[in-house]
Amino acid sequence: MMTIEIRTVGVLGAGQMGSGIAQVAATAGYTVKLADVDLERATKATSKIAAMLGKLVEKGKLTAEAAEATAKRLIPVAGIADFGDCDLVIEAATENVDLKLKLFAACDAAMKPDALLASNTSSISVTKLAAVTKRPGKVLGMHFMNPVPLMRLVEIVKAVQTEPETYTTIKEAAEKMGKTVVTSNDAPGFLVNRILIPMLCEAMFAVQEGVGTPEDIDTGAKLGLNPPMGPLELADLIGLDTVLAIANVLYTDIGDTKYRAPTLLKNLVRAGWVGKKGGRGFYVYDEKGQKVPEGFVGTITLNRPDKLNALNAELVGELHRVLAEIRRDKDLRALIVTGAGDKAFAAGADIAAMSTMTGPEAKAFGELGHAVGAQMETLAIPVIAAVNGFALGGGCEMALACDFIHASTKAKFGQPEVNLGVIPGFGGTNRLARRVGIGRARELCFTGDVIGAEEALRIGLVNGIHAPEELLGKVKEIAAKIATKGPLAVAQAKRVLLRGLDVPLPTANELEVQAFAALFGSEDQREGMAAFLGKRPANFVGR
Numbered sequence: 001m002m003t004i005e006i007r008t009v010g011v012l013g014a015g016q017m018g019s020g021i022a023q024v025a026a027t028a029g030y031t032v033k034l035a036d037v038d039l040e041r042a043t044k045a046t047s048k049i050a051a052m053l054g055k056l057v058e059k060g061k062l063t064a065e066a067a068e069a070t071a072k073r074l075i076p077v078a079g080i081a082d083f084g085d086c087d088l089v090i091e092a093a094t095e096n097v098d099l100k101l102k103l104f105a106a107c108d109a110a111m112k113p114d115a116l117l118a119s120n121t122s123s124i125s126v127t128k129l130a131a132v133t134k135r136p137g138k139v140l141g142m143h144f145m146n147p148v149p150l151m152r153l154v155e156i157v158k159a160v161q162t163e164p165e166t167y168t169t170i171k172e173a174a175e176k177m178g179k180t181v182v183t184s185n186d187a188p189g190f191l192v193n194r195i196l197i198p199m200l201c202e203a204m205f206a207v208q209e210g211v212g213t214p215e216d217i218d219t220g221a222k223l224g225l226n227p228p229m230g231p232l233e234l235a236d237l238i239g240l241d242t243v244l245a246i247a248n249v250l251y252t253d254i255g256d257t258k259y260r261a262p263t264l265l266k267n268l269v270r271a272g273w274v275g276k277k278g279g280r281g282f283y284v285y286d287e288k289g290q291k292v293p294e295g296f297v298g299t300i301t302l303n304r305p306d307k308l309n310a311l312n313a314e315l316v317g318e319l320h321r322v323l324a325e326i327r328r329d330k331d332l333r334a335l336i337v338t339g340a341g342d343k344a345f346a347a348g349a350d351i352a353a354m355s356t357m358t359g360p361e362a363k364a365f366g367e368l369g370h371a372v373g374a375q376m377e378t379l380a381i382p383v384i385a386a387v388n389g390f391a392l393g394g395g396c397e398m399a400l401a402c403d404f405i406h407a408s409t410k411a412k413f414g415q416p417e418v419n420l421g422v423i424p425g426f427g428g429t430n431r432l433a434r435r436v437g438i439g440r441a442r443e444l445c446f447t448g449d450v451i452g453a454e455e456a457l458r459i460g461l462v463n464g465i466h467a468p469e470e471l472l473g474k475v476k477e478i479a480a481k482i483a484t485k486g487p488l489a490v491a492q493a494k495r496v497l498l499r500g501l502d503v504p505l506p507t508a509n510e511l512e513v514q515a516f517a518a519l520f521g522s523e524d525q526r527e528g529m530a531a532f533l534g535k536r537p538a539n540f541v542g543r
């Protein structure tokens with residue numbers, strides 16, 4: 001029996017999968033009609049694909065002429081009614097059986113009798129979908145992998161009713177789209193998910209039973225078995241709700257308890273922690289989808305709000321002890337320092353305590369303060385000041401000992417010690433001069449002037465200012481971003497930037513080269529570069 005020659009392909013569903021399918025079909029030379037719930041969505045997706053093709057041109061992977069011709073072959077349409085002249089329609093809607101049955105019946109009614117109809121389903125019975133059409137012999141599964149333009153595989157699923165000619169024509173079309181085809185009969189999970197989903201669930205059972213942490217399971221799988229991602233990272237990427245839905249199909253349809261979903265997976269989905277797309281699954285993700293290592297950001301809160309967090313010997317001694325503990329903590333990747341209450345970061349050294357000090361006592365107090373500053377500067381992790389109010393005298397000096405400062409719009413900074421007949425005793429003279437320049441530091445130290453957040457931003461004392469209620473969240477975002485980077489690299493950058501301040505430029509450059517070279521051969525350097533080349537996020541371990 002002769003089958004149809006494929007010239008025009010309809011793609012139903014303009015989400016990530018549908019857009020990917022439309023892109024590879026148009027690139028292969030087919031005219032592609034892309035439809036979604038309305039024309040607007042289809043048009044938006046078509047523009048996105050055109051932009052993607054533009055990027056490929058920029059990277060030299062596609063000629064400008066080929067990109068233009070491909071984009072011309074992509075036609076957004078209002079809906080299924082426009083599929084009348086399509087030789088093949090590929091449905092790529094949400095993985096919901098009732099929806100797909102409805103769409104299949106509608107496509108069948110709109111399409112010409114000899115056209116072929118395929119579903120991109122990853123788990124739903126193609127035989128069942130074929131049965132709601134008047135062309136069951138012309139229906140099969142065409143399961144593309146995500147992201148479609150990059151993944152080489154298409155799993156072709158033969159329904160019980162699929163005619164051999166339909167299979168041959170679709171196989172040729174998939175190969176024309178640059179894909180390698182594997183063939184599966186219509187069985188739960190087909191080939192790929194039949195293997196993948198139990199593997200992902202087994203990793204989850206291992207977490208549930210306390211055999212290992214998600215990080216160790218993923219690292220073990222990656223380094224021991226060599227896939228680009230660990231099973232739990234991959235489950236987060238696919239979406240835990242999708243993994244659960246497929247696991248349930250496998251369990252229900254095959255009826256073997258070895259396919260049951262772990263309680264942990266069910267609970268994560270019940271909590272709404274569905275993986276990367278929801279911001280949280282086995283891991284936590286930022287708004288850009290970057291993995292945020294949990295528990296890697298610490299916060300020190302100066303907590304003496306009734307005295308505007310003024311620094312007395314007890315508070316400074318406690319800081320010294322806590323910072324020594326933090327230095328031993330191998331998990332922390334960034335530290336935030338802030339003040340309790342909504343009025344002050346720290347309004348200075350405790351004037352009442354200082355008022356009765358002798359010279360030697362003041363020296364000991366100052367030295368303790370300097371020891372604390374040195375601890376902060378020489379920690380391997382970045383320390384960020386979140387200045388939420390007054391940062392005066394010792395408070396300003398403490399913020400200056402941090403790697404950088406973000407402040408609330410209400411913050412006030414100053415070195416008002418001259419008002420008390422003394423000078424800054426905890427680095428306020430020279431750290432301030434290095435941050436804002438000698439002239440401004442002199443003026444602030446000689447006049448005791450207090451400046452607001454805008455002025456502090458203008459002179460470079462702070463890196464950013466934020467609404468008071470947003471400050472801590474913003475600083476946590478910055479700290480979390482740093483925590484996703486290579487910890488050894490961040491530590492070396494901090495060390496070189498600090499030590500470079502005190503030496504001539506050629507010596508500073510020498511320090512930089514040594515630190516740069518020292519990072520090569522580390523696990524993190526290998527991981528960072530492999531991740532870039534593998535087009536995946538890096539998972540740094542600090543070794």
Ligand SMILES: CCCCCCCCCCCCC/C=C/C(=O)SCCNC(=O)CCNC(=O)[C@H](O)C(C)(C)COP(=O)(O)OP(=O)(O)OC[C@H]1O[C@@H](n2cnc3c(N)ncnc32)[C@H](O)[C@@H]1OP(=O)(O)O
Pocket residue numbers: 306307308310311316319347348349350351352365366368369370372373376390392393394395397398401416417420423424425426
């Ligand atoms: C890693 C860093 C470690 C740092 C370790 C530092 C160690 C120290 C090193 C050695 C010292 C080096 C030299 C440093 C010197 C100084 O810091 S001198 C102090 C400089 N600061 C000031 O001069 C500010 C003083 N405060 C004020 O001017 C006002 O309080 C204010 C900030 C303008 C706010 O005014 P207002 O809103 O009216 O509040 P108040 O009622 O004044 O304050 C509320 C209570 O808080 C007490 N208080 C405020 N600041 C201090 C302070 N610096 N010391 C002690 N107590 C302070 C204030 O007395 C109020 O208390 P009560 O009266 O009991 O309510």
